[in-house]
Amino acid sequence: xxxxxxxxxxxxxxxxxxxxxxxxxxxxxxxxxxxxxxxxxxxxxxxxxxxxxxxxxxxxxxxxxxxxxxxxxxxxxxxxxxxxxxxxxxxxxxxxxxxxxxxxxxxxxxxxxxxxxxxxxxxxxxxxxxxxxxxxxxxxxxxxxxxxxxxxxxxxxxxxxxxxxxxxxxxxxxxxxxxxxxxxxxxxxxxxxxxxxxxxxxxxxxxxxxxxxxxxxxxxxxxxxxxxxxxxxxxxxxxxxxxxxxxxxxxxxxxxxxxxxxxxxxxxxxxxxxxxxxxxxxxxxxxxxxxxxxxxxxxxxxxxxxxxxxxxxxxxxxxxxxxxxxxxxxxxxxxxxxxxxxxxxxxxxxxxxxxxxxxx
Ligand code: PMP
Numbered sequence: 001x002x003x004x005x006x007x008x009x010x011x012x013x014x015x016x017x018x019x020x021x022x023x024x025x026x027x028x029x030x031x032x033x034x035x036x037x038x039x040x041x042x043x044x045x046x047x048x049x050x051x052x053x054x055x056x057x058x059x060x061x062x063x064x065x066x067x068x069x070x071x072x073x074x075x076x077x078x079x080x081x082x083x084x085x086x087x088x089x090x091x092x093x094x095x096x097x098x099x100x101x102x103x104x105x106x107x108x109x110x111x112x113x114x115x116x117x118x119x120x121x122x123x124x125x126x127x128x129x130x131x132x133x134x135x136x137x138x139x140x141x142x143x144x145x146x147x148x149x150x151x152x153x154x155x156x157x158x159x160x161x162x163x164x165x166x167x168x169x170x171x172x173x174x175x176x177x178x179x180x181x182x183x184x185x186x187x188x189x190x191x192x193x194x195x196x197x198x199x200x201x202x203x204x205x206x207x208x209x210x211x212x213x214x215x216x217x218x219x220x221x222x223x224x225x226x227x228x229x230x231x232x233x234x235x236x237x238x239x240x241x242x243x244x245x246x247x248x249x250x251x252x253x254x255x256x257x258x259x260x261x262x263x264x265x266x267x268x269x270x271x272x273x274x275x276x277x278x279x280x281x282x283x284x285x286x287x288x289x290x291x292x293x294x295x296x297x298x299x300x301x302x303x304x305x306x307x308x309x310x311x312x313x314x315x316x317x318x319x320x321x322x323x324x325x326x327x328x329x330x331x332x333x334x335x336x337x338x339x340x341x342x343x344x345x346x347x348x349x350x351x352x353x354x355x356x357x358x359x360x
Pocket of ligand 1: 009010074075076077078102148150151152153172173174175193194
């Protein structure tokens, strides 16, 4: 069986042991004679899965009691609308930090529901850094402040989170949730599409402080109201049962490997190995400012853009998959989420060294 190192931005690699467990349990989950895919979402066996997944995530992220964990569909993109529908309801004003393509999409959607102000942006330098945000920039009346903690396309990440005082801080953590320790209590709402560090696509995780639930307008569609999902334990309708089951296995895997603290160490080491090589190279370079670098998504470029295609193709022949950069940045991008082992990054660096020697 051939397995490759998959550097895709998402869907991306899953831990092999998780996939093996899925394979082993696929036809008959816990002697039920049924696959998890065939189990009723209201059955006792499935209740253990969904509540187990929630508890594991609570333990891993140290989520305080006064937060709800919701398993929703529609991707992080649906949250771009659900958040303003539920939160942009008091002053009707929200402050956004614009750090790239995904922030822009969130801003565009929120504008449909209220008054949106961009309080800081790095668009002047093609989103290659994280702009400074201090509390004086924030409208104390704003219903919330929105940030994208890790910018999947541009390869930047917030190292310190802005202090928003009493204004709720909302964060799109799609591409760095579970990759490093964070203090959940600093945020009012955290959301993430599953297909990077959590599990397969089709599931979106929302971690929301309870006091923010229940304020949507009467006209808010039932499925877009956080209250619906909160009151039903994410079982108002049929949830993405198999994706939640796989997320639970990924959370188990994380717990078995020392939790987020241990994962963060490995992630930092992986990013260090790759960035050390790029920064020391006379051929490859990083478009991202040093103080703003993501440890999950690492873009890099070479002087002769015409060699991009050759790089990606030759890497693929060596089992290093999906290294083509996003069209807005060009060059290459290595997404090295939790499931990418250090050996995968080392294999990439070995190949980059060979390629550099061949073309410099
Ligand atoms: N936000 C970020 C930071 C992302 O990386 C992505 C997807 N790559 C999205 C939002 C959109 O997520 P989805 O495809 O789940 O809607």
